Amino acid sequence: MSDYQHPYRDAEFVIRELVEFDQLCTDAGMEDINSELASVIMTEAGKLGSEVLGPLNRVGDAQGAQLTDKGVEQTPGFSEAYQQFAEGGWQSLTPSEEFGGQNLPNVLGTAVSEVWQSSNLAFALCPLLTQGAIEAIAHHASDELKQTWLPNMISGRWTGSMNLTEPDAGSDLAAVKTRAVPEGDHYLITGQKIFITWGDHQMTDNIVHLVLARLPDAPPGVKGISLFIVPKFILDENGNPAERNDAHCVSLEHKLGIHGSPTCVMSFGDNGGATGYLVGEPHNGLSCMFTMMNDARQNVGLQGLGIAERSYQQAVQYAKDRIQGTNRDGSRYPIIKFPDVRRMLMQMKAGVEAMRALAYIASSEIDRSRFADDSEASRQHFARVELYTPIVKGWMTELAQEITYLGVQIHGGMGFIEETGAAQHYRDARILTIYEGTTGIQALDLVGRKTLSNQGQVLAELLADIQETQTELSQHAELSEQAEALKSALDTAQQARQWLLENAEDKTAPGSVSVHFMMLMGYLCGGWVMARSALKAQSLLEKSEGDPEFLQSKLITARFYSEHLLPRVYSHLATIKAGSHSVMALDEEQF
CATH class of the missing domain: 1.10.540.10 (Acyl-CoA dehydrogenase/oxidase, N-terminal domain)
Structure with a gap:
């Protein structure tokens, strides 16, 4: 166990x-x-x-x-x-x-x-x-x-990997150099890819690599990238893995965390060319990759939730077991009785529950966009998916850094000792703000493609939904303080949206404030889903349905979020309104 x-x-x-x-x-x-x-x-x-x-x-x-x-x-x-x-x-x-x-x-x-x-x-x-x-x-x-x-x-008989990044082409896929040359009914792939997660292993009898590469007639930039299936083993006439393909892991990265996951440097074509098969139309590889980008980025946000939950569980158990306080009669008690430890545990608990609710709701919008009755409803749900994605990926993985840090902090000095396991969660979480697009890339996506490109209309629709929840919340006397907190936070988000629209012509403004804008929206969405949780919990209690202990805990946790985490939106707004001047003022040589 x-x-x-x-x-x-x-x-x-x-x-x-x-x-x-x-x-x-x-x-x-x-x-x-x-x-x-x-x-x-x-x-x-x-x-x-x-x-x-x-x-x-x-x-x-x-x-x-x-x-x-x-x-x-x-x-x-x-x-x-x-x-x-x-x-x-x-x-x-x-x-x-x-x-x-x-x-x-x-x-x-x-x-x-x-x-x-x-x-x-x-x-x-x-x-x-x-x-x-x-x-x-x-x-x-x-x-x-x-x-x-x-x-x-x-079926799980074969696994897959995604081969995008190259030594000279990190997030800038326009710089991809891997080549694909036609050869009969397939292509010969040559080039090198780095940071390839699970690029090789012995758990299955084949690995299906998806590889971005350029055809000989490819136009420059991202419009010249194509996508190829490059298997570890080429299949025989019966569809079974047979001949070893010219695709090999040549080294493993030595990483801060997730050591059990091999991160490979993959070399294709060292012995003449790896056999590959074109996926989709030529020069349309980036579009193919972006088909799964919402799922992939939301899944990384989910990883933030997962590692935060694991860190929280361990911190709770340690806080209950660690005896440190002493009563006047000489008896001792565990550190979970200390108010500051309670504060940290509540920050972890409230953060995890807000992340879970937002992750599941965002994921369900993917279902609703697929199963909608008409094209307009599908479009609206997909627009919401697009809006949620950078928030889920960016805000949740950033919050996971804080939650896993608190997990170490609750352990005190033992948190710095690897044997307790708390440090592993902290280290493992660190990659989450980087791969599948860094926090800065998520923030720019939210500000640019998801807000400014549609004049903030899709965001306005989300804020209108939050307003509906706030109105419903205000109708319950037991939840009136949370209703006021959500109202104030929603007004803060409206101001941030308006500032962004009004200052978009300043080319440096969106990039300078984008991370704060994303974090503000993350904390607001967290407050919104926790408010919805409180409304559901209150309703179930009034109907004497469900587990009353769990539902009371949900109400308290939602209140804690509104008092301790939701107010962070104000500092983010203040930074947004400060704009880009001091960010960009220094000459490059002054750094």
């Missing part, structure tokens, strides 16, 4: 009450899917997470992947755990039934994925990358490629 336990009560509350899962499934024509089934699935996932994946988390940190003559050897125990994962059908939850998937709602897949991210973040990156590869192939590949590759990926 591990110290991780699935927070099923809160996850179930969010699925049932905030996402309104039963209604979502009815609207999608999935009458046989409901919240009771979702609860069973999450419970079973929790068992695998706590009993199998959780105990391997420390093992992966201490005994990370190694590069050998046979390729990358994964952490001991990971291969056996992966076989249980695959045999349980967990990779197939949300993909299409046409290729062996179960076609369950995306939000249920998100709730289950939280278990994997919490129990073993390094391990969970493997199926997470596979899911991204499945999405890209399913949306853009030819029918022949889909039939060839998807069934074994969806």
